[in-house]
Amino acid sequence: xxxxxxxVTGITxxxxxxxxxxxxFLGLRLVKRTGGFEDAEQLHLFYGDALGSPGSLITFxxxxxxxPGRVGHGQVAEIALAVPPESIGEWLTRAMTARIPxxxxxxxxxxxxxxxxxxxxxxxxxxxxxxxxxxxLPDPIAPTKLRSVTLFTEKPDETRQFLSRFGYRSDAAAxxxxxLVSDTDVVDIRDATGFFPGIPGTGVLDHVAFRxxxxxxxxxxxxxxxxxxxxxxxxxxxxxxLYVRDPAGILLEYATDAPGFTLDETPEDLGQTLxxxxxxxxxxxxxxxxxxxxxxxxxxxxxxxxxxxxxRFYRPENPDGSTIIxxxxxxGNESDLMPLAHRIAPRATLLGVRGRSTEEGINRWFRRFxxxxxxxxxxxxEAEAFVAxxxxxxxxYDLDLSRLSYLGYSNGANLLGAVMQLHPQSxxxxxxxxxxxxxxxxxxxxxxxxxxxxxxxxxxxRDPFARMAxxxxxxxxxxxxxxxxxxxxLGHELGAEDVAVGQDWL
Numbered sequence: 001x002x003x004x005x006x007x008v009t010g011i012t013x014x015x016x017x018x019x020x021x022x023x024x025f026l027g028l029r030l031v032k033r034t035g036g037f038e039d040a041e042q043l044h045l046f047y048g049d050a051l052g053s054p055g056s057l058i059t060f061x062x063x064x065x066x067x068p069g070r071v072g073h074g075q076v077a078e079i080a081l082a083v084p085p086e087s088i089g090e091w092l093t094r095a096m097t098a099r100i101p102x103x104x105x106x107x108x109x110x111x112x113x114x115x116x117x118x119x120x121x122x123x124x125x126x127x128x129x130x131x132x133x134x135x136x137l138p139d140p141i142a143p144t145k146l147r148s149v150t151l152f153t154e155k156p157d158e159t160r161q162f163l164s165r166f167g168y169r170s171d172a173a174a175x176x177x178x179x180l181v182s183d184t185d186v187v188d189i190r191d192a193t194g195f196f197p198g199i200p201g202t203g204v205l206d207h208v209a210f211r212x213x214x215x216x217x218x219x220x221x222x223x224x225x226x227x228x229x230x231x232x233x234x235x236x237x238x239x240x241x242l243y244v245r246d247p248a249g250i251l252l253e254y255a256t257d258a259p260g261f262t263l264d265e266t267p268e269d270l271g272q273t274l275x276x277x278x279x280x281x282x283x284x285x286x287x288x289x290x291x292x293x294x295x296x297x298x299x300x301x302x303x304x305x306x307x308x309x310x311x312r313f314y315r316p317e318n319p320d321g322s323t324i325i326x327x328x329x330x331x332g333n334e335s336d337l338m339p340l341a342h343r344i345a346p347r348a349t350l351l352g353v354r355g356r357s358t359e360e361g362i363n364r365w366f367r368r369f370x371x372x373x374x375x376x377x378x379x380x381x382e383a384e385a386f387v388a389x390x391x392x393x394x395x396x397y398d399l400d401l402s403r404l405s406y407l408g409y410s411n412g413a414n415l416l417g418a419v420m421q422l423h424p425q426s427x428x429x430x431x432x433x434x435x436x437x438x439x440x441x442x443x444x445x446x447x448x449x450x451x452x453x454x455x456x457x458x459x460x461x462r463d464p465f466a467r468m469a470x471x472x473x474x475x476x477x478x479x480x481x482x483x484x485x486x487x488x489x490l491g492h493e494l495g496a497e498d499v500a501v502g503q504d505w506l
Contacts, residue, residue, distance in 0.1 A: 003167030004184035005146045006209040006239070006255045007046075007057035008079050010122055011069065013202035015043065015062045016294045016304060017119035022047045022058065024297040025098055026081070026124075027142035030271035032261050035287050036061060037236055040280040041335075043291040049144065050135035052261040052270060054211050054239075055184060056145050061206065064292055065310045065354075069201025071152070073192035074249035076205035078123040078150035080113070081143035085128030088112050090141060109172060109179055109186075120203035148185055149208045150177075152192040153248035159189055162246040165221065166210040166254065207243070209253035215240050221254055237278065238263060286339035289314055289350075305396040309389045310354040313397075314338050320347035322403040325390070327353060327412025329434075331362045340494060341407055344431075344502040351393065355412065357382060365415040366438070372468065374414075374438050383419045387426045405429040405506065409494065414438040417472045424449040424479065431456045431502055434492050436468035437475060445479035453481040456505045458498055462491040 012018040023030050031052030036042035042063065048056040058079065071077050083091060088105055091114055095102040101117040112128040131145040153159040156178060160170065168180040168187055176191040187208075198204065212218045215233075222230055222242050230244040241255035261270055274291065276284045292312060295301035302313050312334045324345060326337040334352035341350050355365035357378060366382045367375035394401060406427055408416040413435035420427050421442050435457060455476055459469045466487075477483050484505060488497040 002054070002184075002211040002213055002257060003182040004055055004211050005149060005182075005187075006054045006211040006253070006257070007048075007059055008076060008146065008149055008205060008208050009059045009061065009253075010079075010120070010205045011063055011066070011200075011202045012060045012120050013063055013066050013068070014119055015045075015064060015292050016301065018045070018060055018062075019294050019296065021100075021118045022060075025094070025100065027137055027139040028056075028058070029137060030296060031057075032238065032265075032271055033274050034237075035274075035276040035280060035291060037234065037277050040277050040283075040287055041290050046261070046271075049133065050137055051267060053134045054255075054257045056134070056143075058146070062292060063202050064312065066202045069204035070196070070199040071204055072196045072198035073152045073154045075152055075198035076149050076208050076250065077152045077190065077198075078115075078125055078188075079205065080125035080127045080147040080149070082129040082131045082145045082147040083126050083143050084141055085112060085130065087141035088114060088126070088128050091126050109174060122203060122205060146185060148188055149205075150188040150190055151208075151248075151250055152190050152195065152198065153246075153250060154191075154193050154195075155248040156189050156191045156193075158247035159250065163187060163189075165224075166252075207251035207253050209241065209255045212241075212254050212256045215256055218242055218254055218256060286342075289338045289342045290335045292335075302397070305393075307389060307392055307396065308385060309356060310334060311393070312352045314342070314350040314352070316342070316347055316349070318347055319349050321400055322348045322405070323351055323399050324348045325351045325353060325404065325406045327365065327406070327408035327416060328355065328363065329410030329412055330359075330364050332409070332412075333363055337407060337409060337412075340499060340502075343499045344407075345506055351397075351399075353386075353389070355382075355415075356385070365411050372436075372465070374440075376440055379415070379418050379438055380422060383415060383422045386415065386419060387423045390426070405431070407431045407433070407502075408435065409433040410435075410492065417476070420450060420453065420455075420481070421445065421475055421479070425453075428452065429454045431458070431506070432472075433458050433494060433498055434460055434463055434465065434469075435472055436465050437471035439475075442475055445475075447478070448480040450476060450479040450481035455481050455483045456502065457483060457485045458501060459485065459487050460490040460492055461487050462489075465492060 022028050028047040031048050032046040034044045036044045046059045103115040105112050114126040116124045127147045133144040167182045171179045171181040178189045180187045239255045241253050276287045328336040334354040355363050357364045357366050367378040413432040417435050418438050459466050
């Protein structure tokens with residue numbers, strides 16, 4: 001019966017930097033990329049040895065620009081990877097050359113250790129320990145296996161006792177750290193009594209999974225833990241597992257080795273295809289557009305710039321040189337409109353942008369006082385900031401201004417309409433979905449101020465806000481814009497009709 005660590009899962013806010021560190025710097029193999037089984041719109045990356053063997057796996061859920069977490073008690077605090085003992089000096093040199101934060105070398109439990117920080121601030125230890133490689137990686141000194149995890153707990157005795165269920169036994173202690181061993185690896189239990197509690201979020205490790213011998217073992221543990229917060233058995237396609245929290249609140253998983261990552265890819269092609277969970281197969285195309293793109297080391301990439309608005313690119317396989325800039329509705333984000341825009345223009349590059357004005361944690365483009373009364377000063381300020389962002393983005397990403405168009409929905413469409421009135425000639429072509437006139441007393445523009453601009457307004461026949469759309473149409477027409485307006489048999493929601501009309505118009 002196998003014992004030991006199956007995998008460790010963390011949360012990253014910067015997918016490209018994460019790939020560059022784990023697949024690039026450390027030399028692990030990206031063995032699988034999927035949509036999350038709990039949230040299919042969330043990208044999940046798996047790194048490991050050449051076959052993704054249990055015990056070599058580090059996985060990351062991608063929450064781009066998500067709120068940062070905090071490491072504290074009740075959490076997995078550190079991960080450690082085994083490297084050949086004689087390679088520690090080489091790894092120190094590599095880290096310093098790559099300007100990766102590094103501490104050490106130091107001695108812990110008789111082993112030489114380097115402490116690194118990944119791009120999100122997760123502590124990754126490289127431990128000099130000889131492990132035979134199950135599936136060797138191209139770099140002879142690349143990490144071969146997970147050596148350990150460190151758990152922060154306010155209940156060290158109860159945590160130690162709980163981990164005995166997974167085949168761990170006491171081995172040694174040093175200060176506030178008590179080491180447990182299995183047949184293959186170790187878990188360090190650090191007494192964090194009096195330390196602040198951990199907070200979930202990006203830049204923290206979410207859970208550690210231990211190896212189960214079989215599906216029967218998983219089901220037996222679930223029965224043994226009856227009366228606790230243990231979950232049902234989940235089919236994660238590549239393994240079956242359950243989740244439970246130890247007495248200190250640390251999230252643990254118990255996962256089978258089989259069927260493994262070669263279930264749907266050959267060993268040679270592991271990690272090349274983006275898969276979606278089987279229960280979301282009917283929206284697979286949309287999910288592949290929503291999830292963030294990245295490049296493996298050596299592949300062509302879109303260089304992401306640190307600009308004044310959170311944004312994300314989607315580049316199709318065969319781009320035609322055009323770009324559509326997307327502005328979401330209230331409560332949306334930078335990826336919300338990508339599936340719809342991709343259906344309208346399959347070969348266009350998409351640049352989704354996130355509004356900066358929040359309302360009780362909900363993303364918006366400008367503040368409002370009620371559903372139809374808007375903060376005019378905030379509209380003016382955010383319109384000016386957005387125009388500056390577009391100028392910045394076109395330079396940073398070398399976008400072709402002559403092939404630039406905009407698509408906004410609801411609150412995002414309202415901002416686009418305001419931008420066209422407040423900054424004439426800044427937008428040449430726009431699709432406005434369920435837009436209304438957001439400006440209360442707009443300045444009357446000269447006839448011809450919007451000369452050459454083309455606008456498609458798609459209004460919903462049952463939309464309760466549609467009564468405010470004609471004012472925007474009149475303002476744009478009056479300034480010389482060419483406006484096409486369609487009333488669709490919809491409410492404020494979007495539908496297939498928006499795609500059909502948008503395709504013909506664009």
